[in-house]
Amino acid sequence: METEPLVETLEAAGLSPYQADAYVTLLDLGTASATDVADASDVPAPRIYDVLRSLEDRGYVETFEEASLRVRAHNPSNVLDDLRERADRLERAAEEVADRWEQPELEAGDASIVTRFRTVLARAKSFIAEADHQVLLSTTVENLEQLRPSIEEAAGNGVSVRVSVHTDDDRTALDTDRFAAHCTEIRHRPLPAPFVALADRRRACFAHPPESYDRYGVLVNDRTHTYVFYWYFLTCLWEPWERIHQADDGYPTEYFDVRHLVRDLRETDWRDDPVRLRVEGYDTDTGEACRIEGTVTNIRIPFEAEAASGFELAGQVTVDLDVDGEHVSVGGWGAIIEDVEGTRLTVVG
Template structure:
C-alpha cells in the first residue's frame, strides 16, 4: 500500500485541494469519522474540517450526517476511483501522443492547404509569389500568365529568376510568338509546351502552389509548404515540362554562361571535366543549414551524381537522380546542390561559369 503522503499527492494531481485530499483519506481510513477524529490524524485545522467535508459532499465523494456531532462516511469509493481511472487513461493517451508527435517531422515542413476552385488557387499563388526571394518555376496557360504578369514583373525588377513553362490551356496555339505577352518583362526564360498542364508555381525551393482545372468543372488547388513534396514536383517540372521543350524566350543579361539548374550545368561541363580542364564558377545560393544567402567563387573539384539506370538513349539530364558539385575557394570546400537540396552545404540559385582553363 502506498504511503498516506503518496495518496495525498495523487489526489492533488487529480484536482483535489491538499485539505480535500487529507480529509478524504482520513475518512477512508477511519470508515466513519467525526470532525474531531479527522483533525486528530490529519494536518487540517479542525475549524476547516467542516467546510472541507461539505465541499466533498457537494462533489459526491462522501456523505455527512449528524450524530451528537457532524460525522462523515464514504458509501461508494468508486466515484473517486472511476475519476482516477479516467484521468489515468487520458494521461496515458497524452503520453503516447507526445511520443508520437516527437517522432514526427515539424508541422511547418508538412503544411498542405486545399482549395475547391481555381480562382482561389491563382490568388494564393499571386500572394505567395510576392514573397519570392531567389527563383520561381511556373507552369501556366496564357490566361493564367496574364493574371500573374504584374506580380512577375515585380519579381523580375528584384532580380528573381522566373522560369515559365507555357502551355496551350484550352485553346490551340500555332505560334506562341503571336501571343500578346511581353516575355522580357515577366520571365528569365520561357519554354512552350504543346499540351494542357496543371497549374504549378514553385517558389524558392520549399513552397509549391498546384492547381487542376478541367473543362468539366472539376477543379481544385493546394498550397504545399513541404520540402520533400516540392522537390518531387520540381523533378516533374524539370523532366516533363522543361527539358523536352523548345525555348521561346531567354534573357541575355550577361556575357557569362549562367545556369539556374544544376543538372543542366553538370550536363554541359561533364565533357570538360573529363579532359582535366579547370572550371571556375560563381555560385549564388542559400546555406541549407542557416537559410542565409551566400556567394562563393571557386574551382569545381568534383561532380557527384547517381545513375538512375534508365535507358541509354534518354537525355543526359535524366540519367541521374542525385546531382551535386564540389567547389573549393581559398578558404574551404563546399558541396553544392540544386533545387530542394538538403544534405549539401549550399542550395544553388545561380551558377555562373567564370572561366575554363
C-alpha cells in the first residue's frame, strides 16, 4: 500500500490526520527527533509534540529524552490488534446492515423474499420462541441443533413441537434422544427437503435445500399464505414418513389437525366407549381464542374413498362434541362452517 492510502486508512481507523501522517512518517524513519518527524511530514512544528504524545498515549509510539525529545514506533502488536479489532467491528457492522436490510419487520399480512438462508434461520428462531401453541418444522439435524434453544423455550411455554428431520439417505443415524424431551413428535424423511418452519398457523419460513438451483427464502406473517405451506408440509414432509419419536402413547393424546384425530377415532370403538376431547382454538364467528371440552358425538368426513384410505386430504372434516349439553362442531385449519377452528386437540380420556 502506498503512503497516502495508508495514511487515509489509519484516519478511517480513528487517528487524526496529523496522527496518521506522523505515525507513517515515523515507521519510515525508525528512531528520530520530534523536529525530524515534523520536517518529514505535514505536521506543523508547533503541533508535533502534542501529536507524538497523543500517539504515545494510544500505544503507537514511545518517546525518550536525549539532547532533545526523540521518538520511535512502538512494537506494532498493540497497533495491529487495534486495527484488526476495528476491522472486525466494521465487518460485523456490514453484516448487521445486510441482515437488517433483509429482515424488515413483518406486519400482519406481509410476505418477504430474502436471499440468505441465515436470515430465514434467524427469523425461524424468533417465530418458534414466540409461538403460543404449535410449531411444525422440517429441517436437517444440523439446523435442528441451531434451533434447539428456541425449541426448548417454546416447549417450556407449553407449545406443541413436531419435527420432520430430513437426511440425504436412510443410513444417517439420528440422535432423537437429544430432542425428544422438547418435541411432541419426530418423523424422518430420508430425502433432501426444503427448510420449513410454521408457527401458530400464522407465521412461516421457507428456504430451498442448499443443492437447489433456486436459492432464496420466504418469510410470511399471514394465515392464508401459511396455510399453503402447511399443506405442503403435511402431504410431502410429514404424513408419508416414519414416526421415530412420540412423546406419549397414552392419555392425553394430542393432535395438531382434526384429520389425524378423525383417522384415529375410526380405528376405535368411540361410539360405545365415549371419547373426551379438549379443544383449543378460535371461535369462527368472533375470531377470539377459546378452549372447550366435551364428548365426541359424531365425526363427519367428505368422501367414502377417503374413508377407505384412512386420511382425508380434501373437503370438510368435522368432529361434533357435546359440551355440557350443547352441540359444538370443530373443524381444522381455516374452518368456516364449524363453530370452532381447532388448533390443538387433546384426547383426555
